[in-house]
Amino acid sequence: MEQSTVRVRFAPSPTGGLHLGGVRTVLYNYLFARKHGGKFIVRIEDTDQSRFVEGAEQYIFDCLKWCGIEPDESPLHGGNYGPYRQSERKASYLEYAKDLVEKGFAYYAFDTPEELEEMRNKLKSEENPSPQYDGTVRNNMKNSLTMPADEVKKLLEENTRHVIRIKMPGQETISFTDMIHGEVSFESDLVDDKVLLKADGMPTYHLAVVVDDYLMKITHAFRGEEWLSSAPVHILLWKYLFGLENMPQWAHMPLILGPSGKLSKRDGAKYGFPVFAMNWNDSKTGELTEGFKEKGFLPEAFINLLAVLGWNDGTEQEIFSLEELIEKFSIERVHKGGAKFDFEKAKWYNHEWIKKLDVSNYSFLVKDLFTSKGIAVNDEHNFNQVLELVKDRCTLIPDFYTQASYFFKTPDSWDIEAVKPKWSEDKTAFFNEYCIQLAAIENWEIGIIETTFKELAAAKNIKPGELQLPMRIMLVGAKFGPAVFEIAAMIGKTETVTRIKNALKVF
């Protein structure tokens, strides 16, 4: 397997935002493909036109790009196994479905939606709230198994609306080896006759994955655990159509859960944190759902936190770059059980990445933020120096505004309460004189600003510590930020003196 090309695919449907579970699945797909020197393929599952949302396909690729994941083959990147949109492969599915009918593994079903509903209502009971179209039920329905051959032929010729269903065998144990769960098995009698080809001629997911995986020579198929229950259908299809020996290896990823149960794609707002990679603007509903990107997450942190939610390399390492993940990832170490998403920890990862990365990697984001708030950034070098000074205090990108904006504009207000109780005439005098001395400084740098301050304090017989906090309030407006003298050095002589004088009027 290692010798021949590993081909892994991610098959999203363009129906909405890319949520956490989705991104993690792509990520694992991608890591596995890269680690084994294989191809990473993105195929679009757009066979359900009713749910199709304009722009969703592009959105998916935008998210991947932001995460640093580049597909080798996709509708946008090209490749030798196209088309990469299921809607463009419609013709071939019909052939395979007919082939299955001929071999006796599938059949035509002419039941109308109304008739199906009637059947379900009739059979519904306390014990069986959702009756299936299964081995016993199909004998009482309108299909090519129960109707005479000539009648079936006639209906087909008249183009009567129909679907093709798989004929689940009776009393057969269907099992396969999942790369994460190990041996998984199902009893065929308990699985229903899934629709393979819809009345509109489009395949259902079941037929499409199998046919596409075969035609695209997929070797490994990783998907969310929500697919595990329908795996027996896929296994059977592989057996009937292409042979089990050609079937890709399956891996069903554990689910990502919300704070209370399952993580719903919808109201992410109720958790207070995003559930999508990037802002998702639903053209159908007009709803805007916030993404991790826009919330202020770095892509490095985002993929890092997702990668280790359900996987670890067995060491104590927690911070991984994409390159390290490619090197260290192994599907065998992926957890079986689902994990609750913890936003606090997610923020911690972002904080770590902000600290770890050189500010030049993300200063453009902060610059955009400042610009949008009306602060023009002219001196990039100076700007980066400021960011370097405050980055330890920033968890999300927007934090840079509160942590650094005072370097570029006078504080809007002062935390008067922090200084007033201990204020005295001595201190006013000190600062007045300090201003004069500062104004006289030729070589404006941190050492001299601090020395001047301390010597004057000693001369006035005031503890420097009692003066530093007021000075901070004057320059910053509040009790936070790097060393005061560092700030003074950064904002310049004129600005420092101005801020002190202005504050003095109020203190």
Place this chain on the structure above:
RNA sequence: GCCGCGUUGGUCAAGGGGUUAAGACGCCUCCCUUUCACGGAGGAGUCACGGGUUCGAUUCCCGUACGUGGUACCA
């Protein structure tokens, strides 16, 4: 209901027949810093339950509970 999958602190988790059951986030205390962080040192808190198997089970087996997914002409 039925079927599948799962279950180590509040959360993410290492481990796996005999361990003082790692580590991280969060929380608390202290140190550093006359700010806020960063950093450092500590602390509280755990093997879902019941039966087996075994000299011994958190680890293996069987049940139960709980969680979660499926049960669509959605993916």
